[in-house]
Amino acid sequence: MKVLVTGGAGFIGSHIVDMLIEKNYSVVIIDNLSHGKKAYLNKNAVFYEKDICDKSLVDIFEKERPDFVIHNAAQISVPNSILDPINDANINIIGSINVLEAAAKVGVKKIIYPASAAIFGEPKYLPIDEAHPLEMVSGYGVSKHTVEHYLNMYKALYNLDFVSFRYSNVYGPRQDSSGEGGVVAIFCEKLLGNESPFIYGDGLQIRDFIYVKDIALANILALESNLSGIYNVCTNEQVTVKQLLTHINCILNKQIAPIYTSERKGDIKNSYMSYDKIYKQFGFKPMTSISEGLKETLEYYKQK
Numbered sequence: 647m648k649v650l651v652t653g654g655a656g657f658i659g660s661h662i663v664d665m666l667i668e669k670n671y672s673v674v675i676i677d678n679l680s681h682g683k684k685a686y687l688n689k690n691a692v693f694y695e696k697d698i699c700d701k702s703l704v705d706i707f708e709k710e711r712p713d714f715v716i717h718n719a720a721q722i723s724v725p726n727s728i729l730d731p732i733n734d735a736n737i738n739i740i741g742s743i744n745v746l747e748a749a750a751k752v753g754v755k756k757i758i759y760p761a762s763a764a765i766f767g768e769p770k771y772l773p774i775d776e777a778h779p780l781e782m783v784s785g786y787g788v789s790k791h792t793v794e795h796y797l798n799m800y801k802a803l804y805n806l807d808f809v810s811f812r813y814s815n816v817y818g819p820r821q822d823s824s825g826e827g828g829v830v831a832i833f834c835e836k837l838l839g840n841e842s843p844f845i846y847g848d849g850l851q852i853r854d855f856i857y858v859k860d861i862a863l864a865n866i867l868a869l870e871s872n873l874s875g876i877y878n879v880c881t882n883e884q885v886t887v888k889q890l891l892t893h894i895n896c897i898l899n900k901q902i903a904p905i906y907t908s909e910r911k912g913d914i915k916n917s918y919m920s921y922d923k924i925y926k927q928f929g930f931k932p933m934t935s936i937s938e939g940l941k942e943t944l945e946y947y948k949q950k
């Protein structure tokens with residue numbers, strides 16, 4: 647089976663590619679390397695340096711004729727999507743339509759797409775389930791959800807099956823510590839360098855941190871089962887930002903205090919999500935505890 651992974655040089659995409667190769671899938675990667683790294687490219691995958699917005703994208707699909715597409719390529723910065731919503735929409739909406747057009751043209755069986763907790767806005771209740779109202783407060787939230795409408799449309803028009811995974815906060819090796827979303831990566835790098843990290847607000851904001859290899863497992867399940875439609879992929883575990891720092895300090899046997907600073911405008915106070923739907927229907931739940939995931943992540947940043 648051949649799987650085409652867009653964004654396969656990025657954080658999440660490269661882990662999915664590695665797992666696919668381990669499982670003997672034939673893998674094609676499309677990435678414009680705007681945020682991904684050549685070093686993350688699996689040597690056993692075929693790589694095309696290409697923008698998903700490029701009209702000639704379809705040529706790669708016609709040449710490679712993948713059975714499945716895992717569409718990870720995206721503009722991932724929430725603040726940038728507010729500063730420049732047109733650029734966000736061009737990549738995340740128009741680029742995704744370009745991917746869908748190419749996929750439909752060559753008869754791809756199923757496309758797997760990562761949506762995000764950003765589509766829910768400030769939670770109305772917790773844990774967030776798939777029926778939670780959508781109140782996007784950023785261009786990124788809007789663009790990520792808009793593609794779910796297109797996925798429905800391509801399924802109705804062309805029988806292109808889809809899975810949209812709504813991930814909570816993903817962490818793990820290769821995450822960019824310069825990104826505003828990568829709190830785990832930032833804390834790991836700061837503490838390893840014996841520096842105090844910033845905490846915005848009181849540090850009691852709750853998050854749901856899921857390990858990237860569990861995300862890769864969910865993607866494999868989507869290829870190997872009749873999973874179809876919209877599913878949360880998350881841990882349903884509540885970890886405060888302060889607890890996260892304590893966990894990392896403990897593993898490193900350090901006691902580095904944070905620097906508290908004012909809350910960031912637009913930050914969601916508390917968010918964690920329920921994985922009941924995917925668990926009840928497919929028996930899937932994340933396998934990696936936060937301590938195990940943090941240990942593996944720290945090993946990576948130590949070596950880096």
Ligand SMILES: NC(=O)c1ccc[n+]([C@@H]2O[C@H](COP(=O)([O-])OP(=O)(O)OC[C@H]3O[C@@H](n4cnc5c(N)ncnc54)[C@H](O)[C@@H]3O)[C@@H](O)[C@H]2O)c1
Pocket residue numbers: 652653654655656657658659676677678679680681682683696697698699717718719720721722737741760761762763812813814815816817827
């Ligand atoms: N990291 C998270 O916590 C999280 C949570 C929910 C959803 N997601 C989604 O998961 C996907 C992967 O996110 P990530 O954290 O690995 O980000 P990432 O930036 O590491 O990966 C995205 C990849 O897409 C590539 N890319 C960007 N624009 C492109 C374009 N126009 N053409 C071709 N390639 C392009 C980048 O070079 C990069 O390699 C994204 O769609 C993101 O919205 C991430």
